[in-house]
Amino acid sequence: MKLTIVGHWGAFPEVGEATSCYLLEHDGFRLLVDCGSGALSQLQHYCSLADLDAVIISHYHHDHIADIGSLQYSRLVDQQLNRTNQPLSFYAHAYDQKEFQKLAKPPHVLSFIYNEKAESKIGPFRITYLETNHKAKCFAMRFEVAGKSIVYSADSSYKEAFIEFAKDTDLFICETSFYANQDGKPYGHMNSLDAATIARNSSVKKLILTHLPHFGDQRKLVEEAKDVYQGEVMLAKKGLTIQI
Ligand SMILES: [Zn+2]
Ligand SMILES: [Zn+2]
16 A cells, blocks of 8 residues: 655645645555645646546545545546546545535546445445544544555544554554644644654554644654654655555
8 A cells, every 4th residue: 555645734735735635545546535725736746637536535624625626627627538437436424414415526526425333445445434523523544455554543632542543553644733732622633742642552653743733843743752652753745655
């Protein structure tokens, strides 16, 4: 399984970058995880939009869905130009019916509701879910394929259940919206210590800090996390790829 970080900012993208968006690839199947602001422009550095198979959405905040409308247009255009005859499939929760209804534009874009209490199979990926602590209904995801796993926290404040959910994962992509001396809880987000505490107690093999703040020196986030978690800690970065 290959991960490419397409966008890693919280709230809004910095110049030439994107908010939350991650590309997972295995056996030629391409799954986009969230599709934030600026994501489409960045994604084309790594894959043609016509080659995307599916998109899974954690929640309906703008920094995770802002580019969905343009992605729908791109599949319409790519079909008209015969670049692909495949529809693009969106997978999302439907607790917000108004937002869910916007996802499908048949026949070129289809939408499916994932059942967070069961396992989904999207292409080669087996996916399980954990509801997070956030202002909007939001689900973290665990992706498994060929005996390897990646856990994506999506947006959340610290939640004990992450420890079981992320247990022994090969890679934990965890939101880190705040520094250690700041409390993210009132905002539904985590700080560097929250992310590192889950990583340590879950014995994850590697931790990537993402959904990064627009203030302070981000290298400090890594130092703070390393005080708690002894494994490898990386900052999310545009274009970073990791083969698991
Ligand atoms: Zn967010
Ligand atoms: Zn959010």
